[in-house]
Amino acid sequence: MRIAKMSTLSLLAATAVAVAVPAAAWAVPNPDDTPNEAMARAYIDALVSHDASDVRFTPDATRIEAGIQTGFSGEQLTNDLNNGIQYRVIQGVRDLEMTESGDTVHTTYLLDAGIGSVTLMTVEIDETFEMEDGAIDHIVATISPVSSVSSVSLS
Numbered sequence: 001m002r003i004a005k006m007s008t009l010s011l012l013a014a015t016a017v018a019v020a021v022p023a024a025a026w027a028v029p030n031p032d033d034t035p036n037e038a039m040a041r042a043y044i045d046a047l048v049s050h051d052a053s054d055v056r057f058t059p060d061a062t063r064i065e066a067g068i069q070t071g072f073s074g075e076q077l078t079n080d081l082n083n084g085i086q087y088r089v090i091q092g093v094r095d096l097e098m099t100e101s102g103d104t105v106h107t108t109y110l111l112d113a114g115i116g117s118v119t120l121m122t123v124e125i126d127e128t129f130e131m132e133d134g135a136i137d138h139i140v141a142t143i144s145p146v147s148s149v150s151s152v153s154l155s
Contacts, residue, residue: 033098034100035134036100036103036105036129036131036134037098037100037105039055039056039105039129039131039134039135039136040098040105040107040127040129040136041096041098042054042055043055043081043129043136043139044093044096044107044109046081046082047081047087047090047093047111048090048091048092048093050081050082050083050087050088051081051082052077052078052081052082055078055081055136056074056134056135056136057073057074057075057077057078057135057136057137058074058132058133058135058136058137059073059074059075060073060074060137061073061074061077061135061136061137061138061139062137062138062139063077063138063139063140063141064138064139064140064141065141065143066141066142066143071139074135074136077136089113089114089115089120090111090112090113091112091113091114091119092111092112093109093110093111093112093125094109094110094112095108095109095110096108096109097109103130103131103132104128104129104130104131105128105129105131106126106127106128106129107125107126107127107128107129108124108125108126108127109124109125109127110122110123110124110125110146111123111124111125121145121147122145122146122147123143123144123145123146124143124144124145124146125141125142125143126141126142126143126144127139127140127141127142128140128141
């Protein structure tokens with residue numbers, strides 16, 4: 001019984017650290033980006049930094065993730081980026097590739113997630129941003145696992 005309590009306390013402490021310690025920003029502005037690419041990059045940066053102040057959404061912006069609608073308005077998407085607990089496990093993104101065609105920006109990148117300094121999973125994100133007047137109007141994301149930790153010891 002004592003071991004179970006200690007493991008639970010350890011897990012709670014690790015989770016508290018992960019939530020309390022902000023992640024470092026990643027998607028440093030690139031002077032070669034077009035305005036639409038810069039907006040997609042700002043969104044990706046906000047996933048890590050939890051600061052959506054540089055991200056513009058249309059009022060009726062939507063997000064579809066793995067076939068499920070997870071974003072219903074620009075206001076909600078901004079709030080999620082700034083405060084959403086679902087993004088607190090993101091440790092960083094890397095290997096970003098972007099292409100643009102008209103008002104559509106397609107990105108692929110690797111996203112590392114975990115608790116504190118322990119990475120538990122890396123996923124590949126394939127994301128398409130549809131822009132309207134320089135703001136994000138629609139996002140479609142596909143998430144594919146790349147690697148994960150098969151077991152974690154909390155001793």
